[in-house]
Amino acid sequence: MISALWSAVFLVQLSCLQGAPIFGGSFNFSLDVQGYLHNFGYLKSNGSAPIIPSVNIFSEAIKTFQQFAHLPVTGQADEGTVKKMAAPRCGVSDAAVNGLQRFVLGGSKWPDKSLTWAVSSYTKQLNESVVDAQLTKAWKVWSDNTNLTFTKAAKGQTPNFDIFFAKGDHKDGFAFDGKGKVLAHAFYPRNGRIHFDEDEIWAPSGRPERDGTNLFQVAAHEFGHALGLDHSKVETALMAPFYRYSAKDDILTKDDISGIQTIYPLGKTADIRLAESSLD
Template sequence: MKNTGSVCVLVLALIFVGSVCAQSKTEEFLLKYGYLAERSGNNRAENPTPEEIEQAILKFQRFTGLPQTGRLDETTKNKMIAPRCGVKDLGGDLAEFRAVSKWPKNLITWKIRQFSETSKMSHGQQRRAMRKGLKRWADVTPLQFRETSGKPTLDIIFGKKNHGDNHPFDGRGGVLAHAFFPRNGRTHFDDDENWVNDKTSGTHLETVAAHEFGHALGLGHSAEPKSIMAPYYQTFPDGFTLHKDDVAGIQKLYGKNPNGPITTTTSKTKKTTPTSTPRSTTTTSPPRGKGFCNHVYRSIDAAMRIDENDFVFVDNGKVIDGRTGQKMAIQNLFYDGPNTVHAAVYSKDFSKAYLFKDNQVWAYTLSHYGQFRLVKDFPKRFTNKYVQKPECAMLYNFHGERIFLVKDGYFVEFMPYYETVAPYRGYKTSDFFLNIPSRIDAAISSDNKVQFIVKDKAYTMPNDVRVVSIRGKPTNLAFNKCQN
């Protein structure tokens, strides 16, 4: 009987350990691919709550077109372990395509710096697979691709496990490859895979290369299951053309092929994302003239600068990304963010972007992929009624970084360390900043100055003198040049 009891205890222990390991792997997967928010600060050591795990699983199921149960059922488990790309799924942004960033030129050079040493494919076959993968994108854009022996735009290697980029591969199966967005260009393939130039006996290199080059050119993962940019490995028939979703995404970044119309797949696959926010690049309201990144808009609601790139919030619900020139719904760039923004600012001291709407603040970090990720426990509410719906957020950088919210001629300090707003009415703005406009639409701050935007004019204040110029300049001159 004692032996039997020991066996029972051992079996129960193994079941418990197995369950804990399975839970840990699930959390690791959901975190790795952007479905769980990363912990930061004092919360770094905390485990996700069951509710957070359930919501993350729901996001994963929605993105991959699985039944949305919120449970780790067998179908979901099998999908998680299927061969796929190692790039994040971008936190579950379910738009039809995800155009992230772009190269500032149409001539893209490439080189296989390190060939596969395990594949039976010759070096010539590997290079042909790369050419064919790149041609998919050249066929629908003005892009030209040229192999080079010098320093390339797209640096291609085959490597195993830890291969030098802090994103190790995991052996055969699982992650097949990954690539970095512009302006990085590194494109890496797992040399533990069985790379082949057919579709029956291993992993088809041309198909995976086409997918990874989509990332290297600026596209994120797509929730459209027939897209080449869907995250999971799939094979396509010979002679296939890119799905219309892929074409829409890449042409959003680089434009159409000037040599003629493009034929795309005629698949009528049902969208997996019927509730996603539609993307819009123009306004149907009467235009007031071309503005930032050559877009038309009626009003500027907020603005912020991050590493010389400007983000301008316009028309009560849109944002223009100065890195790509895209105009889109705010929640397409700031996942789980507000649908409109009253003020915005970026803190270098805390490496966070703050968006303000009504009496709430959202905080975002910027990943090395260039994606905004909502910080744990945000949005947060503040109770100071004097700065609800602020006119602008102003970063005043003189002997230290300070962030002020401005409204109705007063300013109140926002304190990132405490993640809240000071609990008093504040100080009269004109007592501290001479000639400051009485009503402000937005402010954009850099290391040495603040520019206040009022309708179609911008008024500059150097941080060291606190005197605002009374001579305004056209608003567009306040922004850094768009990168598109």
């Protein structure tokens, strides 16, 4: 990733060339905007190396992010945009940015209806039984709306989904960034890896947001990716990329249900019909 300092200097140089500021307003810039746009799919990369964009391409990438994040579309990295980029979120790329659909499919699925999970490395912040209970609850969100079942793997059994908590570089090519920003990430079928950032403060469901990040809610989001869903453009959807605390257990919107039932149909067309006008 290009360093935040280099990126800031580069972007200021671009704004001078353009004759108008890329950064709008007067605020303390402390986020690598260009790196963020590369990391989450708004700017192209050559393998792991970001491609330096032109002023117009950079501005269009900001506009696309602003549209996806339901912000005023200015084409500038203004204060509201930078604050949104710094908000806690999922580490999976926003692959839906160039699509028109209300939910986006990851392009793969699990062939079996009975799937297993296990935690290979628990967080040190909560009892293992508490973690298991929250993960079981998160799997139930999806099993209640599909013909899939999810059970904890028996000791010695190889699970479909391997869940673990880790800090920083955990050898999957997508290092965590410390407390805040990226909370967790998951891989699409049939990879099965689901990772949570141990630098976050994790709380069981039912506790206020100020006490920590809701494990149940984040887990349910990542499980959606592990089942084949990409990020949703619907701001209220569970599969939207940004963390939004909810005290509810019933956290799927019609958009989430439409997406998962398109991948794993219940067998009746009526079960997956959801007109856009009826979506949350």
